Amino acid sequence: MNDNSLSDLKAYQPSVVTCFNNSEFSNFLDNLFKNSTPRYATFSFPIQSIDPLAYLEMCWKKETFQYYWEKPTDEFAIAAGNEITSITATGSERFSVINKKIKTIRQNTAEFSAISHPYSGLFLIGGFSFFDKNYDELWEDFPPASFTLPEWMIIKDGKFTVATFAVDLNTFSAAKQLYDYITDQLEDLKTTLEQKSPAGNPAQNGEPSTAPLPKQKSDYQKWSDSVNEAKNLISKNTFEKIVLARSIKVSKNTEFSPTQVVNNLRKQYSNCYNFLIHKPTGNTFLGSTPERLISARNKLLLTEALAGSIERGNTATEDAFLEKKLSGNGKDQNEHNFVIQDIEERLEPFVKKLNRSATPEIKKLSNVQHLYTPIRAQLNDESNIFDVLGQLHPTPAVGGYPWQKAAPYIKDLEHFERGRYAGPVGWINSKGNMEFAVAIRSALCTKDYAYLFAGCGIVKDSDPATEWEETNLKLKPMLSALQYD
Numbered sequence: 339m340n341d342n343s344l345s346d347l348k349a350y351q352p353s354v355v356t357c358f359n360n361s362e363f364s365n366f367l368d369n370l371f372k373n374s375t376p377r378y379a380t381f382s383f384p385i386q387s388i389d390p391l392a393y394l395e396m397c398w399k400k401e402t403f404q405y406y407w408e409k410p411t412d413e414f415a416i417a418a419g420n421e422i423t424s425i426t427a428t429g430s431e432r433f434s435v436i437n438k439k440i441k442t443i444r445q446n447t448a449e450f451s452a453i454s455h456p457y458s459g460l461f462l463i464g465g466f467s468f469f470d471k472n473y474d475e476l477w478e479d480f481p482p483a484s485f486t487l488p489e490w491m492i493i494k495d496g497k498f499t500v501a502t503f504a505v506d507l508n509t510f511s512a513a514k515q516l517y518d519y520i521t522d523q524l525e526d527l528k529t530t531l532e533q534k535s536p537a538g539n540p541a542q543n544g545e546p547s548t549a550p551l552p553k554q555k556s557d558y559q560k561w562s563d564s565v566n567e568a569k570n571l572i573s574k575n576t577f578e579k580i581v582l583a584r585s586i587k588v589s590k591n592t593e594f595s596p597t598q599v600v601n602n603l604r605k606q607y608s609n610c611y612n613f614l615i616h617k618p619t620g621n622t623f624l625g626s627t628p629e630r631l632i633s634a635r636n637k638l639l640l641t642e643a644l645a646g647s648i649e650r651g652n653t654a655t656e657d658a659f660l661e662k663k664l665s666g667n668g669k670d671q672n673e674h675n676f677v678i679q680d681i682e683e684r685l686e687p688f689v690k691k692l693n694r695s696a697t698p699e700i701k702k703l704s705n706v707q708h709l710y711t712p713i714r715a716q717l718n719d720e721s722n723i724f725d726v727l728g729q730l731h732p733t734p735a736v737g738g739y740p741w742q743k744a745a746p747y748i749k750d751l752e753h754f755e756r757g758r759y760a761g762p763v764g765w766i767n768s769k770g771n772m773e774f775a776v777a778i779r780s781a782l783c784t785k786d787y788a789y790l791f792a793g794c795g796i797v798k799d800s801d802p803a804t805e806w807e808e809t810n811l812k813l814k815p816m817l818s819a820l821q822y823d
Contacts, residue, residue: 363520366450367513375507378422378443378487381520382451382458382502388531390417390492390499391604395597397530403486404616405463406600407765410608413496416765418463420489422504425462430470432483433728440724443487444768456635456769457493458500462486465615465763465777467756468732474755476782476789479617485766490523501527557584561809562802564751571747572798579676580738580747583793584809585754588817594783596622602819606704611775613763623758625780626815628703629735631762632727633773637717639689639726643677644701645735645795646670646709649811661700661707673795674698674709676739681713684729689715705815723772727762736760736776736793757782759791781816790816 363381370379394406394417408415425443427435440462451458464485471482491502503523510516561584568580596614603626604612614624629644648664651657664670678694685692692715701710717726737760738744748756759782764774782789792812794805 363450363452364513364517366448367517370448370507370516371513376448377446377507378460378504379448379450379507379516380460380502380504382449382453382455382500383524384453384455385492385499385501385527386531387494387497387499388492390415390494391597391601393417393492393530394419396533398597400616400620401618403488403618404596404614405486405488406597406612406614407463408600408604408612409610410604410612413494415494416461416463416491418461418486418488418491422487422489422506424464424484424486426481427483428471428481432466432470433724436466436483436485437722437724440485440766447768449768453500455495455498455500456771457495457767458502460487460504460768461491461493461502461765462767463488463765465758465774466731466761467758468736468761469749469756472755472757474757476784477755477757479619479621480615480623480758480782557586558806560753561806564753565796565800565802565805568747568751568796569798569800572796577743577747578739579673579734579795579797580744580751581734581736581760581793581795582748582751582805583754583756583759583791584752584813585759586790586813588788588790588820590786590788594622596624596783599624599819603815606815606819609701610703610779611763613775613777615763620785622783623777623780624783625777626819627763627775627778627780628701628708629776629778631733631764631774631776632723632730634717634723634726635771637719637721639685639715639717641681641685641713641715641730643674643681643698643711643713643733643735644708645677646674646698647706647794647808647811650702650705650707657702657707661702664700664707664709665698669797669799670709671698673797674711676795676797677734678711678713680734680739680741681730685713685715685726688718688721688726688729690718691716706811723766723770727774731762732760733776735795736778756791760793779812779816781820783820788820790820 391406403421405418425439447460449459462485467482487504489504493500503520564582596616600612600614607626610626610628612626616622630642633640648660651660694711694713698709698711701708758777759780761777762774763777766772780791790813792809794808
């Protein structure tokens, strides 16, 4: 390649990278610019162990796309930033449209990895709104379906950490130019890790406080009316269950730091999925959800039923008493069984075999405990994972049962636009691995306000006051993490 050839370059080994075969790297770059060139390329390197959230905080840029995903008990976390390209979709076919667009990006992406690892290479990160269209400008930054190929990613898997950089090859004219760019990225990574303080993301001081919930009688009256109307519809056999949610709007009382909020959440909710999606406009959707919608590894699919809730006790005895009360509560068991039945019916066309325990377990969070049934299934060879995802969303835990009968009533009874609340949020990579959670226990944060969301299942014997208190219980952790009044 004349003066742009890489053959004479000296081996490059930045201290942040744990191993790096320069010759293989150079050959890969040379081949990229021969014959037909793919549109995108990714470069993955094993690096020194770091906290991805700390890295995101150190290089935070509020005017760019930023992302975080973590489940501490799984020892897995993703931090990502900037945007190479993004894809969107709206309407009833959004899951299949996104699937086709992701396939196109995969086919047009070359991957270099210094190591063999399931989380090296191409990742697309994003999610879906609850409904297939959004009508409220509050959610303008979050289309009904959107996924981003980030410019950089830091992924921590147990004790192993990998850095991935993505590029649009149309912006490079020769291998040498791209070589210099990637090595510069590695040097920038090293420089960022050597910083003594975060840049561009002010930290909040102190521990999360227990924030009081706004007291608005009119809101409670609307809620009570909606629950009673739902029960009336259930009595007429319109549907058997519907999930109703509340939204509250609170003003900021501190300078907003998304990474600090997520840090608060992950310390308190280590067995939840803690997520953050920040848009260049400054709006951030974040949360800490206990509910996995779907994960897939080599045709093995994991999902779960999570429905039925009660508070935690102040003592071990009280906690055990409340657990027993939840397990023996007919209303909660009934609600939970709706979820299990519906998930099994939806999965049936896509799986060879399905397994679950006969009785629900108890999932304990720091402030609430839930009835919980993990479900494991082996997918059919012809199954498309996005078809399965679209079929599972929304589960009766956040929608209703039967869903098609309950769906038309949610907007009328809730009085707000759900947007990304209770929609699938997560990631998929080029190796076919994927994980999506249900974006409950979440908030949309704008320049001046935070909009928080929480819901609960309504069945024939639901009590409006009890359900109101359940939503209050689910709102408090996010209020505390956000440090809002």
